[in-house]
Amino acid sequence: MQTHLAPEFQGTPQGQTAETILRKCVHCGFCTATCPTYQVLGDELDGPRGRIYLIKQVLEGAEPTRKTQQHLDRCLTCRNCETTCPSGVEYGHLLDIGRSIVEDKVQRPVGEQLTRWALKTGLTSPLFAPAMKLGQMVRRYLPDSLKAKVPQAQDSGLWPTTEHNRKVLMLAGCVQPAMLPNVNFATARVLDALGVQTVVASEAGCCGALKFHLNDAPAALNQMRRNIDAWWPWVEPVDGSAGVECLVMNASGCGVMVKDYGHLLKDDPSYAQKAQRISRITKDLSEVLLTHMPELTSLVQQNQGKSLGPSQRVAYHPPCTLQHGQQMRGGVEQLLTALGLDVHLSRGESHLCCGSAGTYSVLQPVMAQTLRDRKLAQLSSLQPEVVVSANIGCITHLQSGTSLPVKHWVELVDERLKAHH
DSSP: OOOOOOGGGTTSHHHHHHHHHHHHOOOOOGGGGGOHHHHHHOOGGGSHHHHHHHHHHHHTTOOOOHHHHHHHHTOOOOOHHHHHOTTOOOHHHHHHHHHHHHHHHSOOOHHHHHHHHHHHHHTTSTTHHHHHHHHHHTGGGSOHHHHTTSOOOOOOOOOOOOOOSEEEEEOOOSSHHHHOHHHHHHHHHHHHHTTEEEEOOTTOOOOSHHHHHTTOHHHHHHHHHHHHHHHHHHHSOTTSOOOOSOEEESSHHHHHHHTTHHHHTTTOTTTHHHHHHHHHHEEEHHHHHHTTHHHHHHHHHHHTTTTOOSOOEEEEOOOHIIIIISOOOSHHHHHHHHTTOEEEOOTTTTTSOOSOTTTHHHHSHHHHHHHHHHHHHHHHTTOOSEEEESOHHHHHHHHTTOSSOEEEHHHHHHHHTGGGO
16 A cells, blocks of 8 residues: 655654555455454444554545544454455554544544543552442442442452572553452462462552543553563563562553564663563563463363363453454353363354453443344353353453453462362
């Protein structure tokens, strides 16, 4: 795709990156076939190819409008189109650039501004955890719309206390400890059973995805720098001892963002190299556990006849941030199947987004609910006992529309290893 950048974007990092990406696009339209918003709305401008044209026009000097902004807002950033694209167009990075430029040029209505400010400030605030606790205490009295955003309080059990030579770092996440604490505890227990200690750097906070996708890139980049500073003593210990083996992520939304630190901070001379190193050592939890398959299988087999009943029928929803953002498919299913679970994916639609997409379910509730109900219809048709996913956003979003239990897949692994804790 030929592009003639407007003078304001010529020679800038944004302009150069966008031009490189645009040149790869050959207008083929394969991306529209797998775009959730295009499938629902049928509007070319609500598909990747149409959004690419809109961004190209802005980069060439066209004045963006509120309508331009809305079409870009409606994208879930599921990146399904990247998986489908035969030309390797980095649509996600292009969309980030387009949204950032349009945000600067188009004034949002005051109500939208306030909502977006509340999300990016409130979800990463120290007050989020006590607010969630209060919400859980009065959950039965909340209206259904609010109740859907407040998971029932759960008993997370005990954090392992054994010291191991082998260590991994884990990002606790900004909302996961308050909303679904058992996910982090289960992760630590499973790794402990394998002789690996989980370390959490208390100074590290939100991965930056929340603010970044709400078009506050400067604040998001500062969060990334703070996280790198918090993790660095564990990655490169000053006393010469062995550093952590990796940075493990049990929320695929955080994982795809941290794996992108190297790209996002490439123009920062103080952090570029460190960011690249952090991205290289970041692994999804399934990547880590797949390297321990023989040990895991052996531990579970030792449990046969003790705490394990009949094989549980499981419906698995692979998050977009795992299968498209990180281009990782099949690992979770392989793990759970090897551990004796009866795993199923929705037929023909496992590649589609569930509609959660971070804060999307709050900002675009109609589209989010449409996609959620479509996904749940597919998953429910598998007649599972439990639905599992790999990202807190997907889990809470899906749970808001079904009475079936929706869990993180590591919780099932933890249950299978209970006798070894």
